[in-house]
Amino acid sequence: DAGITQSPRHKVTETGTPVTLRCHQTENHRYMYWYRQDPGHGLRLIHYSYGVKDTDKGEVSDGYSVSRSKTEDFLLTLESATSSQTSVYFCAIPRTDNYGYTFGSGTRLTVV
């Protein structure tokens, strides 16, 4: 949807390397979310942010960190990538009507 973009769309990286995924929004929303999608698990919340420099953990936060230095950008970092972090990562913001989310197009990350 317009208003939220993720980069890169695809990335292959080696085990042990750091990786940063970017989510950018133009809707000026206070809240932003990072999910990962895996077969058999659906979408699981990694971290979320409720304002600049205000973040909190989700249900699968181990091995991930986030930063939010500007309202429009929410970064997800894998400090030392592992094969178990191979996944599709989605960023989301609240919808305009504040019920439910608008999702980015996702980042497909492969850790080899």
Added chain:
Amino acid sequence: AQSVTQLDSQVPVFEEAPVELRCNYSSSVSVYLFWYVQYPNQGLQLLLKYLSGSTLVESINGFEAEFNKSQTSFHLRKPSVHISDTAEYFCAVSDTGGYQKVTFGIGTKLQVIP
């Protein structure tokens, strides 16, 4: 905390046949309920939502879902499916306070067979 159970991981159905995708939720507080659809290699799109009021909600492409509080269910139905409905469908729940965190089910893959 909330949880969502989607009872079927895959549902094959012939074109023009009816379909029901099942969803049950658990929550100790009032909830909003959602169905999202994900077409191949795309992000999730909101299909329909239940917030309050009428327990039957409809989407623009012929899907409907009914909120049943006593059975804690929010099943998705369509009376006649098309090939273009082939996708993965996610049921989701959130609490009703502030900017809600949404909890998703594991998804149901709907495969429409010509």
